[in-house]
Amino acid sequence: xxxxxxxxxxxxxxxxxxxxxxxxxxxxxxxxxxxxxxxxxxxxxxxxxxxxxxxxxxxxxxxxxxxxxxxxxxxxxxxxxxxxxxxxxxxxxxxxxxxxxxxxxxxxxxxxxxxxxxxxxxxxxxxxxxxxxxxxxxxxxxxxxxxxxxxxxxxxxxxxxxxxxxxxxxxxxxxxxxxxxxxxxxxxxxxxxxxxxxxxxxxxxxxxxxxxxxxxxxxxxxxxxxxxxxxxxxxxxxxxxxxxxxxxxxxxxxxxxxxxxxxxxxxxxxx
Amino acid sequence: xxxxxxxxxxxxxxxxxxxxxxxxxxxxxxxxxxxxxxxxxxxxxxxxxxxxxxxxxxxxxxxxxxxxxxxxxxxxxxxxxxxxxxxxxxxxxxxxxxxxxxxxxxxxxxxxxxxxxxxxxxxxxxxxxxxxxxxxxxxxxxxxxxxxxxxxxxxxxxxxxxxxxxxxxxxxxxxxxxxxxxxxxxxxxxxxxxxxxxxxxxxxxxxxxxxxxxxxxxxxxxxxxxxxxxxxxxxxxxxxxxxxxxxxxxxxxxxxxxxxxxxxxxxxxxxxxxxxxxxxxxxxxxxxxxxxxxxxxxxxxxxxxxxxxxxxxxxxxxxxxxxxxx
Numbered sequence: 001x002x003x004x005x006x007x008x009x010x011x012x013x014x015x016x017x018x019x020x021x022x023x024x025x026x027x028x029x030x031x032x033x034x035x036x037x038x039x040x041x042x043x044x045x046x047x048x049x050x051x052x053x054x055x056x057x058x059x060x061x062x063x064x065x066x067x068x069x070x071x072x073x074x075x076x077x078x079x080x081x082x083x084x085x086x087x088x089x090x091x092x093x094x095x096x097x098x099x100x101x102x103x104x105x106x107x108x109x110x111x112x113x114x115x116x117x118x119x120x121x122x123x124x125x126x127x128x129x130x131x132x133x134x135x136x137x138x139x140x141x142x143x144x145x146x147x148x149x150x151x152x153x154x155x156x157x158x159x160x161x162x163x164x165x166x167x168x169x170x171x172x173x174x175x176x177x178x179x180x181x182x183x184x185x186x187x188x189x190x191x192x193x194x195x196x197x198x199x200x201x202x203x204x205x206x207x208x209x210x211x212x213x214x215x216x217x218x219x220x221x222x223x224x225x226x227x228x229x230x231x232x233x234x235x236x237x238x239x240x241x242x243x244x245x246x247x248x249x250x251x252x253x254x255x256x257x258x259x260x261x262x263x264x265x266x267x268x269x270x271x
Numbered sequence: 272x273x274x275x276x277x278x279x280x281x282x283x284x285x286x287x288x289x290x291x292x293x294x295x296x297x298x299x300x301x302x303x304x305x306x307x308x309x310x311x312x313x314x315x316x317x318x319x320x321x322x323x324x325x326x327x328x329x330x331x332x333x334x335x336x337x338x339x340x341x342x343x344x345x346x347x348x349x350x351x352x353x354x355x356x357x358x359x360x361x362x363x364x365x366x367x368x369x370x371x372x373x374x375x376x377x378x379x380x381x382x383x384x385x386x387x388x389x390x391x392x393x394x395x396x397x398x399x400x401x402x403x404x405x406x407x408x409x410x411x412x413x414x415x416x417x418x419x420x421x422x423x424x425x426x427x428x429x430x431x432x433x434x435x436x437x438x439x440x441x442x443x444x445x446x447x448x449x450x451x452x453x454x455x456x457x458x459x460x461x462x463x464x465x466x467x468x469x470x471x472x473x474x475x476x477x478x479x480x481x482x483x484x485x486x487x488x489x490x491x492x493x494x495x496x497x498x499x500x501x502x503x504x505x506x507x508x509x510x511x512x513x514x515x516x517x518x519x520x521x522x523x524x525x526x527x528x529x530x531x532x533x534x535x536x537x538x539x540x541x542x543x544x545x546x547x548x549x550x551x552x553x554x555x556x557x558x559x560x561x562x563x564x565x566x567x568x569x570x571x572x573x574x575x576x577x578x579x580x581x582x583x584x585x586x587x588x589x590x591x592x593x594x595x596x597x
Contacts, residue, residue, distance in 0.1 A: 108284075109291040112571045116532035120554045121567060125299040201418045208420050209539060209551045224424060228540065232439055236428040243421035250416045 004266065007259050014256040018071065021249070025068020028061065044237050051237040054230060059223075063242040066220040067249055069213065070200045073130070077137040077203065078195035085142035086188055089149030093157060094176055103150075107143055115140055119202060123211045133212035137202050145191040149184060156183055186264040193257035197250040204246060220246050281582055285575045289568070293347070296567045297340050300560050347568060353561035357552055362565040366546065370569070373538070373545030377530050379461060380468035380537075385523045388473040392480025392519075393511065397503050399485055408481070411474040419533045423467040423540035430463060437463045439541075464541040471533040472526045479522055483515040517589050524584065527577030531570050 040056040050059035092103035110118075118140055123132030156162065156179070165175050206212040207221025215222055220242055227238035311326055312318060334342075346353060352362035391407065398404040431439050438460055487493055487510055488503075496506050534547035542548070546566065553563040 105287075105291075109288055109295065111528065112288050112292055112574055113296070113567055114528045114532035114535075114570050114574065116535045117550060117567055117570055120550065121296060121299050121563065124554050124558055124563070125303045127304045197416065201416075205418055205420055205536060209535065210555050211551075224421065227424065228427075231424065231428050231432050233432075236432060239421070239424040239428055243418070243424060246421065247413075247417055251413065254416060 004263070007262050011256055011259045011263065014252050014259070017252060018249075018256070021064060022068050022071050025065045025071075028065055028068075043235075044241070050241040051235075053226070053238055054235075059238065059241060062218045062223060063220070063245050065218045066223055066242065067245060069217060069219050070203055070246070070249070073134060073137075073203050074196050074200035077134055077199040078141065078192055080134075080138035081141040081195050081199065082145060082188060082192035084139065085145035085191065086149060086184065088142060089146040090153055090176055090180060090184070092146070093150045093153035094172055094180070100150075103146075107146070110140070110143055115202070116205070119206055120209070120211055123206065128211055130213055133203060133206050136206070137199050141195050141198055141202075145187075145195060148191060149187060152184065152187055153180055156180055186261070190257055190261040190264065193253065193260060196253045196257070200246070200250060200253075277586065278579075278583055281579060285579065289571055289575065292571045293344060293568060294340070296564055297343065298336075300564055301336060301339070303558065303560070343564075352565045352568075355553075355559055355562040355565075357559040357562065362561050365549065365562060366565055366569050369544065369546040369549050372543070373534055373547060375457075376461060376464055376468065376537070376543060376545060377534055379465040380471075380533075381523065381526075381530060383465060384469035384471070384473035384476060385519070387469070388476030388523075389480050389515075389519050391473075392477040393484060393507060393515070395477065395481040396484030396488065396511065397507055399481075399488065404481075408478070411477050414470065414474040415478075417470070418536075419467060419471050420536040420540060422470050423464070423537055426463050426467055427540060460543075464537045464543050467540070468530070468533050468537045472523075472529055475526075476519060476522060480515050480519050483518055484511050487511045487514050517585060520588075521581045521585050524577045524581035527574045528570075531573060 034057070040052060040054050044051040048058050048060065050063055052058055053062070088103060092100045095103075113121075119133070119136035122136035122139065123129075126132035126135055162175060162179055165179060170178075203212060204219065204221040204224070207219050208225045209221075210225070212221060213219040223242045224239055227235070227242075230238050312323065315322075343353070350363065352366075354360070355362050355365050358365045391411075395404045395407050395411075427439065430437050484507070488506065493506050493510060496510060501509065531547070534545060535550050536547070537543065538545045538547035539551055546569075549562065550566055553559040553566060
């Protein structure tokens with residue numbers, strides 16, 4: 001089996017796992033999360049592999065549900081973020097000198113406040129809740145990708161076919177659409193997937209602090225902040241396994257992004 | 272003189288950045304629907320409209336936004352940052368007291384992550400390509416994906432709940448008057464949050480240092496040194512460290528933003544009464560806008576200071592920039 005095929009299989013397996021988490025969490029019947037006081041506070045065992053919480057709910061089911069919520073919000077936030085990055089990156093590279101300077105200055109403004117504080121500020125400005133957090137995460141994650149895309153466009157801009165196009169009297173917008181954007185497709189997709197883990201971590205972090213999802217949702221952040229009350233009593237599994245699953249999901253998506261980059265640009269990327 | 276010019280330019284740029292931050296955060300904060308009026312109506316049910324109008328006048332809500340902004344900015348410059356509604360104290364006092372507590376935590380974590388990051392990075396570079404390097408590199412990449420708040424919970428569970436080595440939180444033992452708290456007790460309370468916080472940047476720094484050192488090992492002067500009979504460790508001490516130290520220091524000073532953001536989580540988990548914990552107090556419940564804006568401005572200054580120090584240090588320490596300026 002060559003490396004390309006094995007990379008494709010890796011990507012397929014990871015996609016299947018992510019899809020399974022999403023489907024499993026989204027179509028979970030309400031009854032699976034019902035409280036069952038005869039089963040409360042059980043450590044992990046064969047029937048409840050992540051244990052149960054202090055209302056007798058199975059932690060594994062709650063974790064899967066939480067991860068599926070994280071996936072949806074992470075996807076929405078990283079798609080918005082990636083489009084902002086594309087627009088900003090292409091504008092900065094295609095515009096005149098002052099446009100580039102203005103964009104860079106704006107990015108510096110963005111970077112001069114800690115992300116966590118900025119997301120909280122945006123979420124407060126939008127009355128907290130899911131919408132506030134989604135916008136907050138979406139508008140703070142484009143910076144890195146925008147810089148990458150700007151660099152790429154800068155390289156392509158100097159090519160001869162762009163110069164030829166310009167001599168033919170094509171407008172910058174036409175050149176951007178026909179000659180630049182198609183080149184950006186791989187960068188864009190890989191960048192989008194690699195934004196995902198950051199978005200998910202910030203989402204659960206914010207929810208953990210009490211700014212994101214409402215407490216009745218079984219999001220990972222909520223599960224972890226609830227678990228803080230019980231850790232001192234020794235119920236360590238309440239925090240350990242849900243958080244570990246989040247880390248594993250993040251690592252899987254990271255791996256997926258790098259594998260897809262390898263598949264799209266085999267000469268530049270390494271596994 | 273020529274050495275100072277880039278720094279002066281940098282400071283001027285920083286001032287425009289801080290102004291922009293103040294404008295943006297002020298706009299965001301005034302756009303919030305959680306404003307004094309809605310809060311006042313909630314806390315005083317059945318209040319008459321005249322009373323609300325009176326209060327609006329008192330808060331100055333009906334003034335044009337530009338005038339309000341200039342008033343606020345003028346206050347910031349004069350040292351009057353407004354009054355925190357949740358602590359009922361001037362914002363500057365709250366920030367001052369809490370930042371002092373946070374500083375102990377952040378400084379410890381920052382030093383720890385710097386030392387460990389650089390040390391482990393050097394170790395990986397010396398053993399480059401061998402199993403030890405590959406395993407440690409894997410671990411570092413894994414650690415980059417761990418959220419601060421989860422590792423904090425795990426530390427809390429393992430070292431405080433299961434082993435009982437460290438207290439569950441707070442900066443000092445509960446119920447002890449402040450003047451009787453010993454330094455040992457403070458350090459005992461500091462260790463877990465500091466470890467949590469240093470987890471954040473240490474693997475990044477280690478990977479970065481590894482890359483830089485491997486560049487050194489691949490260089491011609493390292494090859495020549497090897498030809499003279501120097502061992503890998505000797506090359507590290509004679510040629511590697513000085514080359515890798517400057518980017519590492521720059522990176523450490525440039526990580527103030529992550530440090531501050533991480534302290535929000537670390538302090539919340541360990542109920543550590545610092546500035547990070549104040550961020551979530553200011554943001555939740557009845558939003559404490561004056562304090563929150565104050566913290567935004569303060570954190571921007573903090574990060575700017577970090578970047579400025581990084582800038583000055585690279586300009587002063589690195590002999591190569593000296594030559595370039597000549």
